[in-house]
Amino acid sequence: MPVPTIADAIAEFGHxxxxxxxxxVVVHEVKRRLIDSLGCALGAYDAIPAxxxxxxxxxxxxxxxxxxxxxxxxxxxxxAAAFANGVMVRYLDWNDTYLSLEPAHPxxxxxxxxACAEAATRTGQELITAIVASYEVQCxxxxxxxxxxxxxxxxxxxxxxxxxxxxxxxxxxxxETVHALGIAGAIAPALRQTRAGxxxxxxxxxxxxxxxxxVFAARLAKEGMTGPAPIFxxxxxxxxxxxxxxxxxxxxxxxxxxYKIIETCIKYFPAEYHGQSAIAAAIxxxxxxxxxxDRIETIVISxxxxxxxxxxxxxxxxxxxxxxxxxxxxxxxxxxxxTDAGLNxxxxxxxxxxxxxxxxxxxxxxxxxDPALDKLYPQxxxxxxxxxxxxxxxxxxxxxxxxxxxxxxxxxxxVEAKFKGLSAWRFAGSEMDRVLSMLWRLxxxxxxxxxxxxxxxxxxx
Numbered sequence: 494m495p496v497p498t499i500a501d502a503i504a505e506f507g508h509x510x511x512x513x514x515x516x517x518v519v520v521h522e523v524k525r526r527l528i529d530s531l532g533c534a535l536g537a538y539d540a541i542p543a544x545x546x547x548x549x550x551x552x553x554x555x556x557x558x559x560x561x562x563x564x565x566x567x568x569x570x571x572x573a574a575a576f577a578n579g580v581m582v583r584y585l586d587w588n589d590t591y592l593s594l595e596p597a598h599p600x601x602x603x604x605x606x607x608a609c610a611e612a613a614t615r616t617g618q619e620l621i622t623a624i625v626a627s628y629e630v631q632c633x634x635x636x637x638x639x640x641x642x643x644x645x646x647x648x649x650x651x652x653x654x655x656x657x658x659x660x661x662x663x664x665x666x667x668x669e670t671v672h673a674l675g676i677a678g679a680i681a682p683a684l685r686q687t688r689a690g691x692x693x694x695x696x697x698x699x700x701x702x703x704x705x706x707x708v709f710a711a712r713l714a715k716e717g718m719t720g721p722a723p724i725f726x727x728x729x730x731x732x733x734x735x736x737x738x739x740x741x742x743x744x745x746x747x748x749x750x751x752y753k754i755i756e757t758c759i760k761y762f763p764a765e766y767h768g769q770s771a772i773a774a775a776i777x778x779x780x781x782x783x784x785x786x787d788r789i790e791t792i793v794i795s796x797x798x799x800x801x802x803x804x805x806x807x808x809x810x811x812x813x814x815x816x817x818x819x820x821x822x823x824x825x826x827x828x829x830x831x832t833d834a835g836l837n838x839x840x841x842x843x844x845x846x847x848x849x850x851x852x853x854x855x856x857x858x859x860x861x862x863d864p865a866l867d868k869l870y871p872q873x874x875x876x877x878x879x880x881x882x883x884x885x886x887x888x889x890x891x892x893x894x895x896x897x898x899x900x901x902x903x904x905x906x907x908v909e910a911k912f913k914g915l916s917a918w919r920f921a922g923s924e925m926d927r928v929l930s931m932l933w934r935l936x937x938x939x940x941x942x943x944x945x946x947x948x949x950x951x952x953x954x
Contacts, residue, residue, distance in 0.1 A: 499725040499741050500653075500678070504670035505835055506744040507626040507657040510680045512618040512936070515527055515625060519752045523621045525905065528912050528932050529759050530600045530947070533588045534563050534581035536838065536915035542694040546580040546701070549573070561945035562606045564919065570784045570800060571612045571712070572705045575655075578604035579701030585838065586697070586820045587915075591628075592759045592871035596799070597647045601700035602627035603894035605655040605707055609662035610941040617938030619662060625752060627658040632753035633742035638732075640683050641803075645735050648700040652681025655707035665715050673721025676711035679705075682735060691809045692817035732791055758874075759897040759903050761896035762836045769799035769875035770892035775830035777890045778880050786831050789883045795877040797866040805860035810851070816841045822860040825851075827878060874898060919948070 496923050512520075548673050550573035553559050559568030569577070579601060582588050588600045590890065604626060631654035640649055656677040660670040686713045687699045714720060725731045732738050747753070771794055782788060796805055805823040808889040813819040819841050820826070829840045829853055845851060866875040877891040894901040903911075909929060920928055928947050931938070938944070
């Protein structure tokens with residue numbers, strides 16, 4: 494018998510997972526992530542990349558191959574739905590995060606699962622199970638090996654997680670799923686340049702593109718298309734070309750109840766996750782100064798290696814010209830939090846990007862790597878901000894576990910409040926309560942497409 498491959502293990506894990514074996518806390522976390530992700534999508538509705546993605550989605554007749562775009566009255570293909578909805582979920586950089594050798598945003602898998610659940614008329618329980626499987630695969634691959642140090646983007650692992658979710662929901666066999674993983678894996682590698690230098694709109698579209706390819710790979714494999722193998726261990730596979738050798742992901746912990754979704758972080762602020770604790774520290778300093786930030790002479794942000802590399806270094810971080818660069822700029826995030834004693838979507842307006850006073854404050858900021866903080870990551874998210882004042886005194890604040898971290902989680906009420914704040918333009922009053930009630934009862938739905946139908950009318954474009 495041939496030696497089982499990592500793709501075999503992924504396929505067998507997904508198809509062996511069943512809703513009735515999922516702990517209640519895991520099911521509840523899926524509901525929280527769905528509410529959070531759909532809120533993020535609604536908040537990004539008017540963003541230019543979201544408008545482009547919806548415009549590029551072909552209109553098709555409603556039916557077996559027709560899937561919904563969020564807030565649109567016309568159906569499109571499952572692939573296009575996964576892409577358009579995926580861009581909306583990701584654009585604000587407010588959806589959840591997982592931290593390991595490779596960071597990721599595993600809720601990026603949710604638009605793929607929604608599209609495939611609708612296309613195959615799956616139940617809420619089947620949707621939940623596929624989402625759990627996608628989180629498990631992406632997060633465990635992130636535990637296996639880093640990608641960014643080799644020049645590749647984290648969405649590469651999403652090619653496998655999203656394809657597994659699609660395969661489960663579209664009714665592929667284990668063998669067909671292995672072929673789908675091979676197809677998706679061969680085209681999934683994405684360059685890390687997406688998140689380097691001055692960031693573009695593509696930052697929020699990269700996983701959506703991977704998700705679109707995942708749906709297509711699964712549909713091809715279901716029709717009999719075979720895929721390259723072994724996709725991880727082969728002569729030109731993932732380990733040879735992208736990462737180097739690594740031990741296979743261990744799914745035994747999940748089978749005993751320790752699911753990775755519990756370890757993911759829901760974002761409290763709309764910004765790259767490594768900066769969340771620095772934002773919180775800056776807000777406390779701003780409150781102590783009672784808004785008098787002109788007293789600040791210099792600011793030193795002490796951080797850890799991953800944060801320094803991803804959001805704390807490079808000249809673009811001190812003069813961000815795009816929203817995408819700003820929410821990945823530790824100096825911009827701290828300066829904005831000091832200026833406003835908070836951080837919200839208005840912090841990234843064009844006016845703020847060209848605010849001379851804010852630019853002056855950013856110029857006072859120095860980011861340094863502290864080896865002592867390196868030791869705490871990724872189990873913690875440590876940042877220390879010191880504001881040195883004109884009178885010679887200083888104020889220092891440090892956060893280890895920012896709001897939304899598993900050690901400092903958002904309550905259900907806070908998750909709902911985030912959703913309500915992002916979706917108030919679309920839902921109000923009893924309608925908002927009805928939608929939230931349906932999402933909390935996801936496991937009771939006999940047709941998961943009820944979720945997207947609830948978001949369809951009235952459409953604004």
